[in-house]
Amino acid sequence: MKKLIVFCIFLFSLNGMYAQNNPEKQFDFWIGKWNLTWxxxxxxxxxxxxxxxEILDGKVIQENFEATEGAxxxxxxxxxxxxxxxxKTWHQTWMDNQRGNINFTGFFDENIKGFITRPQEVNGKQQVSRMVFKDITKDSFVWDWESSEDGGKTWKLNWQINYKRAQ
Structure with a gap:
């Protein structure tokens, strides 16, 4: 029995390593139904x-977001x-019921992964925006919406959402 448990743990860790080493699987942690708070x-x-x-034979990820309580x-x-x-790049397009449309390119480092915009002018200043997925576990993670007006040297947190996997 102990050997079976050790083998299962080994297989689970291989799956996590596969996702880290396979760029096509970098956002698989996100797939599922989530309850959100902010x-x-x-x-x-x-x-x-x-x-x-996952849609289109598992090659595309589709998100459906809705704010259900609050302002x-x-x-x-x-x-x-x-x-x-x-x-060898992730791309995302966001659209919302306020006629918003944002295009992103994916990025990764050891601690975070996310999507970032190209610089654009906002109120007379060049701004870059990004979404960051961090503190990722099987059943939760934190999503931050950030902006920078200095080319990404510093980031301002605009919105933080806590994700918990729905049961």
Whole structure:
């Protein structure tokens, strides 16, 4: 029995290593149904749901986000994320019910992974925005929406969402 348990742990760790070494699997941790919480501007906890699915023969990740409680209730959005094997780069396009549309490129380092925009002018200043997935476990992670006006040297946290896997 102990050998079986050790073997199962070994297989699970190989799967995690496979995702780290296989860029096409870098965002598989995100797939699933999630309950979301964040601190609203009024200091109260707000809630939402996010369902992340593989589509198109498992080659594309589709996100369906909805804020369900709080000041942002009714805010909805979808994203499509895909790994381009030719450029060896992840790409994401976000669209929402406020006519928002943002294009991102994926990035990775040892501690975080996410998507970043190209520089764009916002209120007369060049700004870069990014979403960061961090503190990733099987059943939870933290998602940060950040912006930078100094080319990415420093980042301002604009929105932080806590993800918990729905049961």
């Amino acid at each position: 601190l609203g501007a009024n200091g109260k906890i707000e809630r939402g749901q996010n369902t992340i699915s 942002q209730k009714g805010y909805k959005g979808i994203s499509i994320s895909v790994y381009n094997a030719n450029s």
